[in-house]
Amino acid sequence: xxxxxxxxxxxxxxxxxxxxxxxxxxxxxxxxxxxxxxxxxxxxxxxxxxxxxxxxxxxxxxxxxxxxxxxxxxxxxxxxxxxxxxxxxxxxxxxxxxxxxxxxxxxxxxxxxxxxxxxxxxxxxxxxxxxxxxxxxxxxxxxxxxxxxxxx
Numbered sequence: 001x002x003x004x005x006x007x008x009x010x011x012x013x014x015x016x017x018x019x020x021x022x023x024x025x026x027x028x029x030x031x032x033x034x035x036x037x038x039x040x041x042x043x044x045x046x047x048x049x050x051x052x053x054x055x056x057x058x059x060x061x062x063x064x065x066x067x068x069x070x071x072x073x074x075x076x077x078x079x080x081x082x083x084x085x086x087x088x089x090x091x092x093x094x095x096x097x098x099x100x101x102x103x104x105x106x107x108x109x110x111x112x113x114x115x116x117x118x119x120x121x122x123x124x125x126x127x128x129x130x131x132x133x134x135x136x137x138x139x140x141x142x143x144x145x146x147x148x149x150x151x152x
Contacts, residue, residue, distance in 0.1 A: 001068075001071050001072065001073040001074060002074050003031065003074050003075050005073070005074075006036065006068060006071075006073035006074050006075040006076075007029050007030075007031055007036050007075070008029070009067075009068065009071060009073065010029060010036045010038060010064050010067075010068060010073075010078055011027045011028075011029035011038060013064055013067050013068075014027050014038050014040070014060065014064050014080065015027050017060065017063065017064070018040065018049070021045060021048065021049070022045070023040075023043050023045050023049070025040060025041050025043060026041075027039065027040055028041075031075065034075060034077065035075075035077045035078065035079050036068075036075055036077065036078045036079070037079050037081070038064065038078060038079065038080045038081070039081050039084075040080065040081065040082045040083070041083065042082075042083035042084075043083075046082055046083050046085070049082045050082050050083075050085050053116075054085065054086075054089075057080060057081075057082060057085065057086075060080045061078050061079065061080045064078045064080065065077065065078045086118075089119075090122050093115075093119045093122045093123065094122060094126050096123075097122065097123040097126040097127065097148075098126065100113065100123070100148050101126070101127060101130055101133050101148060104133060104148050104149060104150060105132065105133070105150065108150055110147055110148065110149040110150075111147070111148045111149070112145050112146070112147055112148075113145065113146045113148070114145055114146075115146055117144075120137055120144075120146045123135060123146055123148070124137075124146075127148060131151070132150055132151050133148065133149070133150060133151065134148075134149055134150075134151050135147060135148050135149075
């Protein structure tokens with residue numbers, strides 16, 4: 001499957017999958033940086049589709065990605081967002097990161113935060129805009145922590 005076929009397949013597959021939950025919506029699909037972006041509009045089942053700590057959302061992504069891999073699609077990486085949950089979450093994390101960076105700048109003390117991988121990437125990206133701040137992650141798996149500190 002070429003890129004265009006992969007995008008169409010992913011959107012159709014997700015629409016079919018959602019129909020099992022009684023959600024009959026049109027999924028919007030695009031591609032950015034070799035990642036298929038699938039957007040599901042808001043419905044009354046948002047809490048079910050997103051799940052606690054977005055676990056159901058990640059599961060939907062994984063299922064679509066595995067279906068693409070099984071079809072030997074050119075593009076297999078997928079990002080599924082329901083009702084702009086991920087975009088809104090990213091904005092909240094950026095705001096938190098700005099606060100943490102301000103605190104580190106004011107106190108000079110390194111800050112250690114426990115975040116999931118996606119949120120850590122957002123903080124790393126946000127901190128990259130500050131020439132006097134550096135970030136790095138340490139640890140393995142669920143024990144991985146993000147460190148925010150002043151550059152010396």
